[in-house]
Amino acid sequence: KGSSLDYDREVQSVCPYCGVGCQLSFKIKDDKIAWVDGIDGPANENRLCVKGRFGFDYVRHPHRLTKPLIRRPDAPDKGLNVDPANPWTHFREATWDEALDAAAAGLAKLRGFFGGKAVAGFGSAKCSNEEAYLFQKLIRTGFGHNNVDHCTRLCHASSVAALMENVGSGAVTATFNEIENADCAIVIGCNPTENHPVAATYFKQFAKRGGKLIVMDPRAQALKRHASHMLQFRPGTDVAMLNAIMHVIVEEKLYDRNYVQGFTEGFFQLRDHLKDYAPEKMAPICGIEADVLRDVARTFANAKAGMIFWGMGISQHIHGTDNSRCLISLALLCGHVGRPGSGLHPLRGQNNVQGASDAGLIPMVLPDYQSVKEEGARELFRSIWQMEVNPEPGLTVVEIIDAIYRGEIKGMYILGENPAMSDPDVEHARKALAHLDHLVVQDIFLTETANFADVILPASAWPEKTGTVTNTNRQVQMGRKALNPPGDAREDWWIVVQMAKRLGLDWKYTHPSEVFKEMKMGMQSLRNISWGRLEEEGAVTYPSLSPEDPGQAVVFGDGFPRPGGRAKFTPARVTPPAEVPDQKFPMILTTGRQLEHWHTGSMTRRATVLDWAEPEANASLHPKTLRKLGVEPGEMIRIETRRGAIDIMARADRAVAEDMVFVPFAYVEAAANTLTNPQLDPYGKIPEFKFSACRVRKTGED
Ligand code: SF4
Numbered sequence: 001k002g003s004s005l006d007y008d009r010e011v012q013s014v015c016p017y018c019g020v021g022c023q024l025s026f027k028i029k030d031d032k033i034a035w036v037d038g039i040d041g042p043a044n045e046n047r048l049c050v051k052g053r054f055g056f057d058y059v060r061h062p063h064r065l066t067k068p069l070i071r072r073p074d075a076p077d078k079g080l081n082v083d084p085a086n087p088w089t090h091f092r093e094a095t096w097d098e099a100l101d102a103a104a105a106g107l108a109k110l111r112g113f114f115g116g117k118a119v120a121g122f123g124s125a126k127c128s129n130e131e132a133y134l135f136q137k138l139i140r141t142g143f144g145h146n147n148v149d150h151c152t153r154l155c156h157a158s159s160v161a162a163l164m165e166n167v168g169s170g171a172v173t174a175t176f177n178e179i180e181n182a183d184c185a186i187v188i189g190c191n192p193t194e195n196h197p198v199a200a201t202y203f204k205q206f207a208k209r210g211g212k213l214i215v216m217d218p219r220a221q222a223l224k225r226h227a228s229h230m231l232q233f234r235p236g237t238d239v240a241m242l243n244a245i246m247h248v249i250v251e252e253k254l255y256d257r258n259y260v261q262g263f264t265e266g267f268f269q270l271r272d273h274l275k276d277y278a279p280e281k282m283a284p285i286c287g288i289e290a291d292v293l294r295d296v297a298r299t300f301a302n303a304k305a306g307m308i309f310w311g312m313g314i315s316q317h318i319h320g321t322d323n324s325r326c327l328i329s330l331a332l333l334c335g336h337v338g339r340p341g342s343g344l345h346p347l348r349g350q351n352n353v354q355g356a357s358d359a360g361l362i363p364m365v366l367p368d369y370q371s372v373k374e375e376g377a378r379e380l381f382r383s384i385w386q387m388e389v390n391p392e393p394g395l396t397v398v399e400i401i402d403a404i405y406r407g408e409i410k411g412m413y414i415l416g417e418n419p420a421m422s423d424p425d426v427e428h429a430r431k432a433l434a435h436l437d438h439l440v441v442q443d444i445f446l447t448e449t450a451n452f453a454d455v456i457l458p459a460s461a462w463p464e465k466t467g468t469v470t471n472t473n474r475q476v477q478m479g480r481k482a483l484n485p486p487g488d489a490r491e492d493w494w495i496v497v498q499m500a501k502r503l504g505l506d507w508k509y510t511h512p513s514e515v516f517k518e519m520k521m522g523m524q525s526l527r528n529i530s531w532g533r534l535e536e537e538g539a540v541t542y543p544s545l546s547p548e549d550p551g552q553a554v555v556f557g558d559g560f561p562r563p564g565g566r567a568k569f570t571p572a573r574v575t576p577p578a579e580v581p582d583q584k585f586p587m588i589l590t591t592g593r594q595l596e597h598w599h600t601g602s603m604t605r606r607a608t609v610l611d612w613a614e615p616e617a618n619a620s621l622h623p624k625t626l627r628k629l630g631v632e633p634g635e636m637i638r639i640e641t642r643r644g645a646i647d648i649m650a651r652a653d654r655a656v657a658e659d660m661v662f663v664p665f666a667y668v669e670a671a672a673n674t675l676t677n678p679q680l681d682p683y684g685k686i687p688e689f690k691f692s693a694c695r696v697r698k699t700g701e702d
Pocket of ligand 1: 015016017018019020021022044047048049050051052053196197198199
């Protein structure tokens, strides 16, 4: 950290990485970010992790897109074949007018010829709320349908489906900071020290104060050292384990009878359903001893205030919605919702995945999760937009890729997403992108997805834009522009507005604050939150009950936004993974993130410190498994599934079970999603990233 002489100015904003939403201060010198400090935001209280502190020089990386690009007529066939440092055999530079005209004309031509449904859009959780709102509005009104989605489909769509169904709201019921008022917390299917590091510091403090921290995950993790219970259960057996815990709570009458009677419905169906799930019967399935399951049940049920945190280990399964239903039922049974120190908290992944979802970047709902099927919701947005809203839910991320193969979708506008890295069975997704008649990509780097583009529009990195974002805590926060974008790159909201005008929409926005004002007209969640307030206060939690109220950390203390004000128990049955290990593919592949690398790596792999700390693709296996395979740590292994194979460096890791292999998905040279299974959860339509059958051998050996 330098002295005050070491920078010219400072700008307060929000971290662009994970959903914790740490507030920070950019220290700017010579028009570059010299360093970053944490400031006193509601979610981080001055803390930052390694990404927030050291992950910012990607902003001035030489690979930044600084000019609009148009594919050359004589370019090689579309494929993953463009050198980001030298794209000139594939693309030529263009002026903004030329590129926007070409981008919009290509989409308009498809709309004219095949109808608006022939075009789909992927927006981004890395953009601001205003940009997400504009993007979904552009697809809905410019093309007359709802084929617009974003990466929430790949992370917490199943959690949101279960929360909407059973609680009536897709957001968390309590901030993670509420853990300071809890005396027991379950952390399941997530690895916060790697993926939500600042939230993890609150969890560790909670344990240090004597709180009971129950960690449940098929992989061990650093939080284990702070846990009162560590349940390393068999992958994919969440429903069996959680039902067994609830069985004990019902059998031993540990549930909160008054709460269940006063605030819930469906208890008797759940009680009858749970009879089949005695811990002694479920123990061999989930790999956790019956005594331990009973002890966990008693510990959580007897707590005065308990919270449940979960991540993609819960959501990314074909039974992801069932997993979340179990967690919701568990909290409701014990009355651990709506009170201080109690609540349900799916830890959101990207810095604005909550906000982008709230803003309507979802094919079945308008802003604030208002169903496109509801006449009242359509009427509301018809009156704001002066355009009709299609009542038919649109296609989701994986469904859009499949619709390209069927010839139903022929053009796409992709803003800030990277499906050529992030989609399951990624070769299938890449072939689909290559198949499109017209692809417009708007991004800050020539990403793997931009390799397939016809027109590339150079956008702004987060420190180069002004806008609001909403973190996992429902805290709407103000991001302030610290730098100008390089070259001719422009802010995303401006580019979307230019595209809309060329697609025939009469848009007159001149600043993101005008977009925020329009959002408030259709979004009750933003009541009492104004742009001016956010500029002044930096953050307001929704719901905010008055212009002075900083917002409600805990919600639903006096009932739920469901019929009769009651939450619902939805029993869940055990469903096996879509693909179970067999003789040919005897091991289990699971994928995820690492502390230093963020999602598909387009930013963090271009951040010097982060890339230095974790420079190479690696797969984690138990040392015993490596010995059995005759592989030393550091040697290359080949991992194969029914969809493809990758060669990757082996790393010894006792946290991984002996029949498992963990692969992070940030590395294009060993793309984990070459291997993953695109089978979907039927409710949340989320792919089963967390479980594929695989086989592993030393590279070069038959
Ligand atoms: Fe950024 Fe998340 Fe780290 Fe906070 S915890 S600094 S939001 S990556």
